[in-house]
Amino acid sequence: MNKVLEVKNLRMNFGGLSAIDTFNLDVSDGEIVAVIGPNGAGKTTLFNCITGLYTASSGDILISPPDKKTKSIIGFKPNIITESGLARTFQNIRLFSNMTVLENVMIGRHCRLNSGIIGAIFRPKTTVNEEEQVVQDSYDILEKIGLEKYVNEFAKNLPYGAQRRLEIARALATDPFLLLLDEPAAGMNMQETKELDDLILKIRDEEKISILLIEHDMSLVMSLSDRIIVMDYGKNIAQGNPAEIKRNTDVIKAYLGETFA
Amino acid sequence: MKLFTISEIKKSFFIALWFMFLTFPIMVIRVNTVENEIKWRWENMLFIGLGSFFLSIIWRYTIEKKEAGEKKSETGKSAEISFFQQVVETPRFYVPATIVTGIFALVFPFIFSIYQTNIMITTLIYVMIALGLNIVVGLAGLLDLGYVAFYAVGAYSYALLNHHYGIGFWTALPIGAATAFTFGILLGFPVLRLRGDYLAIVTLGFGEIIRLVLENWNEFSFGPSGIDKISRPGLFGIELSLHGNIIYTYYLMIGLTLFTIFVVNRLKDSRIGRAWIALREDETACQAMGIDNTKTKLTAFALGATWAGIGGVVFAAKTTFINPASFTIWESIIILCIVVLGGMGSILGVILGAFILILLPEYLRAFSEFRMLIFGAALVIMMVFRPGGVISEVRKTYKFKK
Incomplete structure (x- = not known):
């Protein structure tokens, strides 16, 4: 299988602190890869580097969108990276709270639309059609995620679990080939986590989107991922399938603890 | 209790x-x-x-x-909806209300004195520029304290063009708008990276720079003595009496205000309008969702400035005399107050805000000593009890077939 994302020898220094140290990672087409590790290991920094919020100090990040050539995305602005097909969610929910649920998803469609100022003012046929299309598309995405009953609610009024799902819906609206989920199950109860598990599998299987996720909920990680990468102090200390990771002594020492193994 | x-x-x-x-x-x-x-x-x-x-x-x-x-x-959802909000949302109320307001606006100059009409023209100018600032502050969430600079740019473009080349109002209107648009982009570039308080300080500085330049560059702007004998708006070359011209300016302003409302309303629920609001809500998430922050900020600044430019041209034509004293920081604050008090992001709110803040001090002249006190108290009370403004922003809702 071809690799959709390749991170090569990535380094990220903040002043004297090296948050990520010669890190390597790859995600194959249709794969679910989990990044785990103790707090402060550099997982979110890694996501920020990949999605362009931070510019890596050195190393390379390559993406291969379907039917397109492999290209480096180092130094690209976040919006360009999203446009090339990488979408993300945030660890601390970052929805547009005073916009409706539907509008949140519509923002995700933004980079796939074209109408400009003139179009907005004069509303020619193309703009009207485009608007109708985006409303319908966004609604379809909400239906898929199971949020259609909240469609006209303000995002801030949604229950916590629904807000997390809305973040995923918004990311899906950008038409990604790789979805980066930063702790999607944080703060969810058992039932919600189970639903999330199903949802992520559904996204992978039906939408053909590869997934890279950070998660602390080990039951979710173990049941979901094809491959797990363990990070500690910015370094890759182990990788393998869930069974291998559970047995790995380094991982047990650094993160999982004796009881889990 | x-x-x-x-x-x-x-x-x-x-x-x-x-x-x-x-x-x-x-x-x-x-x-x-x-x-x-x-x-x-x-x-x-x-x-x-x-x-x-x-x-x-x-x-x-x-x-x-x-x-x-x-x-x-x-x-629960059974939240008390304010009286205003209710009026805005039920057609049974707002259709007659719009008709009555429309008729009132049309016959206004014939019922009331020329003095009142003049006040109303000023108010409408403020409505227009406040709607422009509403794009920048209310929708895009960029706190701009130097907005009056664009107003000055518009006013001085007309005044100077008229003084040196005798260019008429209608030609100057698009020129003033375009100049302000350009200045909006010029200001936009250096402040792209700034947020919140920092942005406010820089825009404040920009506003002061424009005013100080106009005040001190005598060869260009005639300094503090200003420019006088600016032509009033023309009507196909027909000579109008002073009285006639004020009434004409009044209708002109009604037209321009309606045009502004039309455009801002369309922008608000468009792809660009949504991008502005997303930018206001969360800049990082907005960019991570594929929106070009640079472009979005620049369009907000430039479009906001355009309305100030148009307002400036009308202002210069209406007063026939301008000098830098009309474009102080106080004006920026007033316009900002209109937007915040009226309701950020809400078009009707901003219109009401302009009427309250411009007409209130005008009609409180009877209590001249206390009018600024009452004005201040009104602002404080308003912000304590209705922090969202007179009318808070209402988002468009969509219906779907199940």
Whole structure:
């Protein structure tokens, strides 16, 4: 299988602190890869580097969108990276709270639309059609995620679990080939986590989107991922399938603890 | 809340006592230095005591009522919707209201004096530029304290073009708008990376720079003495009396205001409008969702500035004389107050805000000494009880076939 994302020898220094140290990672087409590790290991920094919020100090990040050539995305602005097909969610929910649920998803469609100022003012046929299309598309995405009953609610009024799902819906609206989920199950109860598990599998299987996720909920990680990468102090200390990771002594020492193994 | 429980009365009593003590030196004692005697005005103390006693009761009562309302809206959907909000949302109310307002606006200059019409023109200019600032502050969430600079740019483009080349109002209108648009982009570039307070300071500086340049560059802008004898708006070359021209300007402003409302309303629910709001809500998430922050900010600045430019041209044509004193920081603050008090992001709110803030000081001239005090108190009370503005922003809802 071809690799959709390749991170090569990535380094990220903040002043004297090296948050990520010669890190390597790859995600194959249709794969679910989990990044785990103790707090402060550099997982979110890694996501920020990949999605362009931070510019890596050195190393390379390559993406291969379907039917397109492999290209480096180092130094690209976040919006360009999203446009090339990488979408993300945030660890601390970052929805547009005073916009409706539907509008949140519509923002995700933004980079796939074209109408400009003139179009907005004069509303020619193309703009009207485009608007109708985006409303319908966004609604379809909400239906898929199971949020259609909240469609006209303000995002801030949604229950916590629904807000997390809305973040995923918004990311899906950008038409990604790789979805980066930063702790999607944080703060969810058992039932919600189970639903999330199903949802992520559904996204992978039906939408053909590869997934890279950070998660602390080990039951979710173990049941979901094809491959797990363990990070500690910015370094890759182990990788393998869930069974291998559970047995790995380094991982047990650094993160999982004796009881889990 | 029980209004007259012992504890409530006790609280108010102590507040009254405290106020009496605080105001004692200024309200009670009056030293007459000529006759070397002190006049004790004990009756003032009584008034202050009674006043603060009852005001404190009313104040606490309304605060409590407001908090009860907030709690209600958190728990259920049966939140109390304000009277204004209701009027805006039910067609049974707003259709007749619009018709009545429309007719009133049309016959206004024939019922009221020329003085009133002039005030109304000023108010409409403020409505227009406040709607422009609403794009920048209300929708895109970029706190711009130097907005009046663009107003000045518009006014001076017309004044200078008219003075040097005799260019008429209608030609100058698009030129003024385009110049302000360009200045909007020019200001936009250096502030792209700034947020919140930093942005406010830089825009404040920009506003002052424009004013100081106009004040000191005598060869270009004629300095503090300003430019006079600017032509009034023309009507296909027909000569109008002063009276006729004011009425003409009035209708012109009605037209321009309607045009502004039309455009801003369309922008608000468009792809660009949504991007502005997303930018206001969360800049990082907005960019991570594929929106070009640079472009979005620049369009907001430039489009906001355009309306200020148009407003400036009309202002110059209406007053026929401009000088830098018309474009001080105070104007920026007033326009910002209109947007915030009216309701950020809400078009109707901003229009009402402009009417309140421009007409209130105008009609309070009777209480000239206190009018700024009343004005300030109105702002404070407004922000305590309705922080979202007179009319808060309403988002478009969509219906779907199930």
